[in-house]
Amino acid sequence: MVIRRATSAETAALAELAVQLWEGSTVLEFAESFTDLVMNNENAACFLAYEGNQPVGFAQCQLRRDYVEGTETCPVGYLEGGFRLEAVSGRFFLLLCRFLGVGFLGAGCGCSATRNCL
Numbered sequence: 001m002v003i004r005r006a007t008s009a010e011t012a013a014l015a016e017l018a019v020q021l022w023e024g025s026t027v028l029e030f031a032e033s034f035t036d037l038v039m040n041n042e043n044a045a046c047f048l049a050y051e052g053n054q055p056v057g058f059a060q061c062q063l064r065r066d067y068v069e070g071t072e073t074c075p076v077g078y079l080e081g082g083f084r085l086e087a088v089s090g091r092f093f094l095l096l097c098r099f100l101g102v103g104f105l106g107a108g109c110g111c112s113a114t115r116n117c118l
Helices: 008-021 027-040 091-106
Strands: 002-005 044-051 054-064 076-084
Touching (some): 008 054, 027 044
Antiparallel strands (some): 044 054
16 A cells, blocks of 8 residues: 555545545545645645555644644644545555654654654
């Protein structure tokens, strides 16, 4: 499994996975939202997990500067949502946590919850 930061060319793949997690929106609505996040928000990022060439999971994250319960530092790396296809092993979330933890710490985040995943 490979996890990498999503590009604007991958927003359709993000949207296809997101509609399985968050009901009530369309693939088109999610694609527009993810395009905005990927292209225009320097404090947010989306990540895709692949097995071979198949997207099998995603995470939407951001650095938050507002209050986040249970934290004492700022900014805080915050996982807004994550999803994996049912057929994908649970190791997706372990790999994701390690991947994001390194990224968040590199961005100056002192989030202890993130450090516990490393």
